[in-house]
Amino acid sequence: MAVRVNMSVKGKEYPPFAVTVERGKIKEFARAIGDLSPFYLDDSVGRASAWGDIIAPPTFPVTFRHEAASSETLLSDLGVDISRLLHGEQEFEHFKPIRPGETYLVRTRVTDIYEKTGKSGPMAFVVRESTVTDGDNDIVTVIRHITVVRL
Amino acid sequence: MKYATVYFEDVEVGHEMPPLVKGPIQQIQLTRYAGASGDFNPIHQDAAFAKAAGMGDVFAHGMLSMGFVAQSVTDWLGVGAVRRIGVRFAALVRLGDVVTCRGKVVGKRPAKEGGQGLDLVDLEIWAENQKGEKVVTGRATVALVSRW
Numbered sequence: 006m007a008v009r010v011n012m013s014v015k016g017k018e019y020p021p022f023a024v025t026v027e028r029g030k031i032k033e034f035a036r037a038i039g040d041l042s043p044f045y046l047d048d049s050v051g052r053a054s055a056w057g058d059i060i061a062p063p064t065f066p067v068t069f070r071h072e073a074a075s076s077e078t079l080l081s082d083l084g085v086d087i088s089r090l091l092h093g094e095q096e097f098e099h100f101k102p103i104r105p106g107e108t109y110l111v112r113t114r115v116t117d118i119y120e121k122t123g124k125s126g127p128m129a130f131v132v133r134e135s136t137v138t139d140g141d142n143d144i145v146t147v148i149r150h151i152t153v154v155r156l
Numbered sequence: 157m158k159y160a161t162v163y164f165e166d167v168e169v170g171h172e173m174p175p176l177v178k179g180p181i182q183q184i185q186l187t188r189y190a191g192a193s194g195d196f197n198p199i200h201q202d203a204a205f206a207k208a209a210g211m212g213d214v215f216a217h218g219m220l221s222m223g224f225v226a227q228s229v230t231d232w233l234g235v236g237a238v239r240r241i242g243v244r245f246a247a248l249v250r251l252g253d254v255v256t257c258r259g260k261v262v263g264k265r266p267a268k269e270g271g272q273g274l275d276l277v278d279l280e281i282w283a284e285n286q287k288g289e290k291v292v293t294g295r296a297t298v299a300l301v302s303r304w
Contacts, residue, residue: 030192037185037192038223039178044235056236063226063238067219070194087197088209092218096242149242155210 008156010083010129012118017082019074019113028105031061034068061103066137066146067095074113076152083131085154093130093151101145103137109145110138120156127156162233164266164275164300173259173279176228180252181216189220216249221292225283228257233298239276243294247285254286259296267302274299 028048035045040062043050051059072078080087103109117132135148186200195217198205206214222243229238249255263278276297283292 034192037189038220038227039185040223040227040230042227042230042235060236062223062235063230063241064219064223067193067195076195076197088199088205090197090199092245094242094244095219095222096240097238098240099238102236 008085008089008154010085010118010120010131010154010156014079014082014115014131015118017115019078021110021112022071022074023108023110024069024071025108026061026103026105028059030068031059031065031105034065035062038062038064056102056104058104058106061105063097063099064095065103066097066135066148069109069111069135069137071111074111079115079131079133079152083129083154089155091153091155093153094149095151096149098147098149099145100147101139101143103145107139112136112138125155129154129156162300163303164264164277165303167233167261167264167277167300169261169264171261173228173232173257173281176224176231176257177254178224178257179254181249181255183214183251186214186216186220189217189223193217193219195219211248214251216253218245218292221245221249221255221283224255225257225259225281225292225294226296228259228283229279229281229296229298232259233277233300237298237300238296239274239299240297241281241294242296243281243292245291246293247289247291249285249291253291255283255291256285257281257283257292262295275302276300 113135131152133150137146259279259281265276267273279296
């Protein structure tokens with residue numbers, strides 16, 4: 006039975022959510038990747054650095070999640086099951102370092118949905134963009150995310 | 157030396173990144189990454205679920221491989237230097253796979269005269285499995301400090 010995605014999700018904006026970065030979460034994330042740089046893990050190295058504290062690894066914003074703007078919400082909007090999902094592409098554009106104790110605002114929008122047939126069959130590509138801003142309302146990171154739905 | 161400062165003048169187009177070898181991938185690392193990242197898709201944890209979904213067996217989070225690739229760049233050119241990193245997930249990483257991250261310099265964009273802007277280096281980056289198949293392909297842009 007062919008799977009269809011709800012194309013009307015294109016353009017949808019999810020409610021903005023705030024996230025406060027925890028020091029321990031940065032360390033847990035770096036260790037899960039096996040990246041043991043002291044700039045992520047050692048508070049004294051962080052204090053002596055140009056940033057005055059530890060900072061987060063480049064892919065850390067993937068931890069910025071909220072139930073109202075989650076993959077589960079996207080799945081129910083699209084009308085598809087989690088077992089059909091693959092991660093297609095991911096990009097982070099960084100303007101400022103992500104620091105422990107800071108609170109960030111995350112705004113996510115579905116910028117495009119298109120269908121294509123690849124060598125493993127028909128697929129839908131769902132493009133999301135999230136903008137992460139800090140307390141000064143500066144853009145810290147822009148995240149671009151392509152989810153593939155096996156149809 | 158790992159974590160040494162690399163200056164803008166130290167890299168040239170064609171220079172290759174020191175390879176970073178990760179793995180073999182074990183289930184415990186996928187479980188740990190799920191907890192750290194918040195991605196609890198059972199397709200990375202539960203072999204029966206992955207099989208029923210037509211994927212044969214569990215496979216690694218794409219974002220774990222991207223984390224490896226990002227580490228290969230920051231190990232070489234410095235933590236905090238990455239301005240942009242973008243990848244495509246080209247093939248699945250399976251349990252037992254050894255992932256080698258590689259890259260090379262494809263462009264240099266000096267800051268404008270008078271110190272405006274950043275000295276940027278563009279990299280082609282990729283990761284391959286033990287069979288030499290590319291599992292991740294992408295690009296990164298890194299800002300480096302100048303010696304002058």
